[in-house]
Each structure stands twice: as C-alpha cells, then as structure tokens.
Amino acid sequence: MSSFLIISVMADDRPGLVETLSSIVKDHQGNWLESRMSHLAGKFAGIVHVQVAESHKAPLTEALIELRNQNWMITVESGQAASNENRPCAALNIVGNDRPGIVKDVAKALAALGVNVLELNTQFESAAMSAEPLFKTQASIQIPDNVDLDDVRDALEDLSNDLMVEISEA
Numbered sequence: 144m145s146s147f148l149i150i151s152v153m154a155d156d157r158p159g160l161v162e163t164l165s166s167i168v169k170d171h172q173g174n175w176l177e178s179r180m181s182h183l184a185g186k187f188a189g190i191v192h193v194q195v196a197e198s199h200k201a202p203l204t205e206a207l208i209e210l211r212n213q214n215w216m217i218t219v220e221s222g223q224a225a226s227n228e229n230r231p232c233a234a235l236n237i238v239g240n241d242r243p244g245i246v247k248d249v250a251k252a253l254a255a256l257g258v259n260v261l262e263l264n265t266q267f268e269s270a271a272m273s274a275e276p277l278f279k280t281q282a283s284i285q286i287p288d289n290v291d292l293d294d295v296r297d298a299l300e301d302l303s304n305d306l307m308v309e310i311s312e313a
Contacts, residue, residue, distance in 0.1 A: 146200045148173075148193045149222040150207060154215045156187040163210070168193055171203035176225055179262075192222060232261065232313040233292060235284050237299065239306035241267055241276035249280065252298045259285040283313065 154160055161180065168175050173195040180189030195203050204219045211217060237249065246265060253260060262283040267276060286295060292310050299308045 144197045145194050145224075146197050147176075147222040147224055148195060148200070148204070149220045150191040150193060151189070151218045151220075152191070152210075152215060153186055153188040153217075154210075154213075156182050156185055160187050161189075164189075164191070164207075167206045167210075168195075168203065171199045171206060172196060173199065173203055192225065194224075233284050233286055233295075234309075234311050234313050235280070235282040235295075236309040237278070237280045237282075237306055239278055239303055241278040245278050245302075246280075248302050249299060252302060253284065253295070256290050256295055256298060257287045258290065258295060261285055284310075 150164075152160075152164060165175060168191075173193045176192040176194055178189055178191040180187065180191075193203075207217055207219050239245070250260070260282055263280065264282070265278065265280045267278060269276060284295075286292065292312070296308050296310050300306055
C-alpha cells in the first residue's frame with residue numbers, strides 16, 4: 144500500500160539542495176511526483192509531493208527530519224494521491240503599480256467570489272520606461288460554476304484603475 148507525503152523545505156540557498164533531498168527520497172524507495180521550488184532572497188524554498196510504500200514512510204520521514212541538523216527548515220505531512228478530477232481552471236495575469244497590500248486585496252476579491260487559487264506566482268520589477276515599481280502575478284485559479292470570468296475580471300479591476308487583468312480559460 145502506498146502513502147503520500149507533502150514535504151516543505153527551506154534552507155540557505157547553495158548548490159546541491161535538490162540533490163540531497165531527491166537522494167533521500169530515492170534511498171527510501173520514494174517516488175517524487177511533483178514539486179514547486181524557488182530561490183527567494185538568498186533562501187531556497189520548496190514543496191514536494193512524494194509517493195512511498197507504507198513500510199518506508201517512517202524511515203523516509205525520519206531521514207528528512209534529520210536535515211534539520213543541517214539548518215534546513217523541513218516539515219513532512221501526510222498527503223493524498225494526485226487528483227485527476229476535472230477541475231475547470233483559468234489562467235489569471237495581473238500587472239499594475241505596486242503598493243503595500245495588493246496581494247491581500249487581490250486574494251480578498253477572489254475569495255469573495257469563491258475562487259480557489261491553485262497556484263500563485265508574484266514578482267516585483269521596475270517599469271521599463273518610468274522605473275516605477277510594478278506588481279505582476281500569474282495564477283491558476285478555479286472559478287465556481289456560478290461565477291462568470293467577467294465577474295472575476297470586474298472585481299479585480301475595481302481594486303484600482305491601474306490594474307491590467309487578463310483571464311483565460313485553461
């Protein structure tokens with residue numbers, strides 16, 4: 144019988160972190176199913192979905208937890224098998240002038256409509272011509288059947304007159 148684990152990690156960024164993590168998973172006969180990892184401000188952070196035989200779950204978990212001795216922040220939680228259910232998704236892209244609270248405002252507008260954020264990537268950069276700070280986001284969202292794409296776009300555009308919002312069915 145298989146078990147599924149969700150592993151979250153953060154450590155000072157340096158070469159070999161992914162190799163260390165993937166070696167531990169492999170050494171315990173785990174199957175690395177999917178992951179999201181990124182370098183941010185000198186840190187390396189990620190989340191990994193792993194499948195492992197029930198008999199290897201505890202030893203794998205113990206080996207992963209031992210990484211804390213090397214100054215890794217790591218948590219291991221039980222998860223579920225990857226879902227293959229048909230989830231209607233949409234791609235969301237937003238560009239606008241950066242300001243404190245913009246992520247909160249976007250998240251609040253989406254939550255008010257019952258929109259589920261499946262994946263969210265944000266970045267800060269300077270505008271090409273003016274060097275004004277820009278907020279950019281790309282997200283994969285699940286919109287309830289009773290909510291129209293235009294309703295989501297309108298709610299986000301109502302946050303500020305400088306937000307450019309694109310939503311397309313994925």
